Amino acid sequence: MEKIESVLSFIVEIEKLKGVLRKTRPCALPRYENSAEHSWHVCLCALMLKDFADDTIDIDRVIRMLLIHDLGEIDAGDTIIYASETAENKAKEEAGVKRLLGLLPDGQGDEYLVLWQEFELGETPDAIYARAIDRIPPLLHNLHGDGHSWRDNNVPKEKVFGLNSRIEKGSKDIWRVLKGKLEEAVDAGLLN
């Protein structure tokens, strides 16, 4: 019974991710996205695009990775990716993930900490694919939303093409499609 109580306290605590706001607005909505609904969305992106991964991946591991990949933001907050992948910020996120997973009983959280670290390192096929997928929704938000986040945060096209070429490492085909859309956005003046 005590173990169940511990898991329930974890379940309540991670709800705070619903209050962490990101830097883009969903295609359908006038408000900013939060990191919990983003986590759901990327899981379904990963699932439905799995056949386009260039390497052999374990999609169920990828989904678990994506379910937990943003938990560190509960303590560290969300920062725009074009400025935020600093060692200091990552250390803050890792401490937060450890705190949260530490609420689980019997060291049950250990395997998820390892999975979170694997995602952050981005070196295994599963992590490379997961990180590629994680880039797709914000690109679609900008492409369908008049480039609002690029504009609001003064992100030049070189940075957008540079950072998002991470998608290519996971899937050349998906990157080809999205790169074409980005080039159209440049032509249309959404991205400068």
Next chain:
Amino acid sequence: MEKIESVLSFIVEIEKLKGVLRKTRPCALPRYENSAEHSWHVCLCALMLKDFADDTIDIDRVIRMLLIHDLGEIDAGDTIIYASETAENKAKEEAGVKRLLGLLPDGQGDEYLVLWQEFELGETPDAIYARAIDRIPPLLHNLHGDGHSWRDNNVPKEKVFGLNSRIEKGSKDIWRVLKGKLEEAVDAGLLN
């Protein structure tokens, strides 16, 4: 390339789930929950409580089931569970799920429609467990939130105990813990 375009159109369309509001407020927040962030939350609930399932389950199937279980609400809207499990509403949801999954290429959506139907029927061990887990967050929201949704919707304790005993079908131990908390809520006057 065309197949990827089709999946991207699915990814954009399902974002609308972020705009479907539910009837409870998350523990940490003053606003109502949406069905997309709920879907993320129940996936992690299911994962972290999997060892308490009474039957043998395939947790990866359960997670896929929970990722898609609310997609029908995009077209049908969310309705409070104490009043909503009608044939008419379920038919509307199923039509919505078919429309959305139909956006995927090559009949890729068929296996997810079958999974959604399995969840709705609630007869297999995976579906029984998934449906048990789906009840947990709204209970916690009420227990940590002064019974707001029970009160706002005039839900009597008999209905709360009756419908949520669905949890017992998936896990006697989890139900024992939550039933105890509900009894405390009755004693504290949160639930009448």
